[in-house]
Amino acid sequence: MLVARYTLRAHRAAFLLGAGEESDDVVQEAFVKAFRHLSRFRAGEPFAPWLLRIVANETRNLTRSRRRRTALALRLSAAEPAATAADGPADEVLAAERRTQLVAAVNALPDRERRVLVCRYFLDLSEAETAQVLEWPVGSVKSRTFRALNRLRGLLVAGQQGGVSRG
Amino acid sequence: MADQAGWQRAVEAELRELGRGLDVPPAGSPTAAVRQRLQGPAARRLHPARRGTGILRRWRPAWRAALIVVAVLLTLLVATPQGRAVVAHVLRFAGIELQQEPGPAPSPRSGAALPGERRMSLAEARRHVSFPILVPTALGRPSEVVVSDGGRVASLIYRRTPHGLVRMDEFAGHLDPVFFQKFIHLGDVTQVRVNGLKGLWIKGPHVLLYVTRDGTPAAASARLTTGNTLIWGTPRVALRLEGNLSRTAALAIADSAR
Numbered sequence: 001m002l003v004a005r006y007t008l009r010a011h012r013a014a015f016l017l018g019a020g021e022e023s024d025d026v027v028q029e030a031f032v033k034a035f036r037h038l039s040r041f042r043a044g045e046p047f048a049p050w051l052l053r054i055v056a057n058e059t060r061n062l063t064r065s066r067r068r069r070t071a072l073a074l075r076l077s078a079a080e081p082a083a084t085a086a087d088g089p090a091d092e093v094l095a096a097e098r099r100t101q102l103v104a105a106v107n108a109l110p111d112r113e114r115r116v117l118v119c120r121y122f123l124d125l126s127e128a129e130t131a132q133v134l135e136w137p138v139g140s141v142k143s144r145t146f147r148a149l150n151r152l153r154g155l156l157v158a159g160q161q162g163g164v165s166r167g
Numbered sequence: 168m169a170d171q172a173g174w175q176r177a178v179e180a181e182l183r184e185l186g187r188g189l190d191v192p193p194a195g196s197p198t199a200a201v202r203q204r205l206q207g208p209a210a211r212r213l214h215p216a217r218r219g220t221g222i223l224r225r226w227r228p229a230w231r232a233a234l235i236v237v238a239v240l241l242t243l244l245v246a247t248p249q250g251r252a253v254v255a256h257v258l259r260f261a262g263i264e265l266q267q268e269p270g271p272a273p274s275p276r277s278g279a280a281l282p283g284e285r286r287m288s289l290a291e292a293r294r295h296v297s298f299p300i301l302v303p304t305a306l307g308r309p310s311e312v313v314v315s316d317g318g319r320v321a322s323l324i325y326r327r328t329p330h331g332l333v334r335m336d337e338f339a340g341h342l343d344p345v346f347f348q349k350f351i352h353l354g355d356v357t358q359v360r361v362n363g364l365k366g367l368w369i370k371g372p373h374v375l376l377y378v379t380r381d382g383t384p385a386a387a388s389a390r391l392t393t394g395n396t397l398i399w400g401t402p403r404v405a406l407r408l409e410g411n412l413s414r415t416a417a418l419a420i421a422d423s424a425r
Contacts, residue, residue, distance in 0.1 A: 003198040011194035016186075024195040031201040077190040102185055121179065122186035149175050156178075 003031050009048060009123075010055050013133075016074065016118045019059040026062060030054040049129040056115075056133050073107040076100065105155040113148035120145055260367055261400035262340025263347045263407065270350025270374035271389050279390040281315035281322075281377050288312065289323075296321050298339040298404040305423035306333065319380060320346060325410075332393065333410035333420070340405025347407070348384060349396075350374040359397070359414070361421045366399030368414055397421055 010030060014023040033054050034041075041050055076099055106114060119130040120141075127145075131138040273279065285295075289309065293300055295318045302309070302323065309323035325333040338346045355370040373396075377388035394411035399421060406424065408417055 003201050004196070007194050007197060012191050015191050016189065021192075023192070024197065027194065028197040028200050028204075031197055032204050035201070035205055075190040076185075076188055098181075099185055099188060102181060103189070106182075106185075117182060121182035122189060124183070124186070149178055152178060153174060 006031075006048065006051055010051060013052050013055045013123055014059050016122050017056055017059040017115060018063045022062055026055060026058045029058050033058075046129075049125065049132045052123070052125070052129075052133045053135065056119075057135075074103055076103055101156060102152075105152050108155055109148055109151060113144055113151060116141060116144045117148050117152075261398055261405035262338055262345060263349060263398055263405070264345045264378070265349050265351055265356070265367075270348075271376065271384075271386065273374055273389050273391045279388055281313075281320060281388055282379065282385055283317060284313050284315045286311060286313055292321050296337075296339075298337065300337055301401070301404060301406065301424040303335065303408075303420045303424045305420045309335075316377075316379065320377075328410070330394075330410050330412050330416060333408070333412065335409075335424075336407045337404050339403075340400050345378045345382065346405070348376040348378055349392075350376075359399075359418060361397070361399040361418060362401075362424075364399055364401065366397055366421065368417070369396040369398070371395065 007027060010027045011023050014026040014030075019026045030051060034051050041047070106117060109117065115134060116130060119125045119133055120127070125133060127138055127141050130136075131141045134141070136144075287295070289300065289302070289312050292312045292314050295314045297318065298321075300312075300321050300323075306325050306328055310326040311324040313322045313324065314320070315322065320336055320338045322337070323335040325335075336347075340346060349369065351369055351373045355373070357368045357370075359366045359368045372392050372394070375388075375390055375392050377385045379385055392409050394409065395414070395417065396407055396409045397412075397414075397417040398405070398407045400406070406421070408421055410417075412420070
């Protein structure tokens with residue numbers, strides 16, 4: 001019941017933070033730890049960030065031990081629907097290219113910057129929740145997000161100068 | 168710099184949309200594995216057995232794990248707004264089923280009773296039930312001890328306490344799934360700790376219904392509770408304490424149950 005309710009979110013977090021095909025194992029481990037350490041959970045506190053912090057830690061242990069950071073690049077879903085803004089086939093192609101670039105740029109970011117973007121934008125966590133999940137001070141979440149977005153901009157501009165136009 | 172802020176907002180929006188289009192494989196279902204790991208080898212059982220201290224002892228880890236799972240669920244339901252929205256479902260805690268709905272009309276007869284109520288001495292009651300009867304030393308000797316439904320529930324009634332009438336129902340909440348149904352409003356439920364174990368504090372009166380061994384609610388038992396209620400479980404017995412008690416008073420009484 002509880003496990004079922006939070007599985008999807010936990011699994012998505014594990015996968016996007018880099019657990020890859022071991023995401024299910026990470027989620028299982030995280031739930032077991034969450035239940036065993038329940039006494040550290042304060043009633044009234046939201047449960048999701050608390051659980052996701054365990055998920056993020058487990059994922060980090062996994063990726064560290066495997067040294068397989070490069071193998072866990074994010075990918076666009078093949079079945080991704082056409083972009084909402086697309087008016088015609090040409091726009092769709094452009095939008096798809098843009099998304100591909102963006103994913104590549106996110107994948108190219110340093111580990112910490114990518115993790116903060118995953119939490120903030122792909123998992124839709126607030127700055128405070130991200131701070132809790134990644135166990136960083138809120139100030140670091142802010143500064144690393146800022147740095148990540150700037151670096152992303154640099155990467156995208158470089159990509160555009162490489163020949164891809166964008167209106 | 169204004170351009171910088173504009174660009175940042177645009178890319179933030181773009182990232183959020185990108186997030187929805189990322190490839191995430193379907194999640195497995197960890198529920199069974201998690202439960203098994205929490206319960207350990209002691210949980211490997213085929214059928215729920217009926218009674219007996221030997222079984223009780225072997226069951227403890229399973230019972231504890233089940234309590235923990237329920238307690239987390241309750242924490243969530245009580246603590247999070249999305250939790251509150253999902254509570255159409257039924258919660259079970261220490262042999263008590265909590266439902267967030269109006270519930271049946273209380274029995275018109277005052278003094279709605281549990282089935283087969285029998286008054287007896289505490290010593291007699293202890294011979295009639297399969298679980299240990301805990302007595303709160305804070306209240307002393309009960310004015311009345313009632314065993315109901317062939318030894319399934321023992322109730323200690325205190326007529327004269329500084330808080331007025333106080334009632335404590337005890338039952339083997341970890342053996343049979345449901346003894347009572349409570350129709351509550353989740354906003355009135357908070358999680359508390361009783362002797363280091365999880366408990367629930369339910370503020371205000373609510374409809375209480377006894378559920379028989381075969382799972383049928385006993386309509387004649389429906390009544391409106393008085394005051395506030397505390398429910399909790401030890402590894403061998405589940406308890407509910409009811410009366411015009413403050414939370415502190417209830418917790419002090421519960422803590423003194425031996």
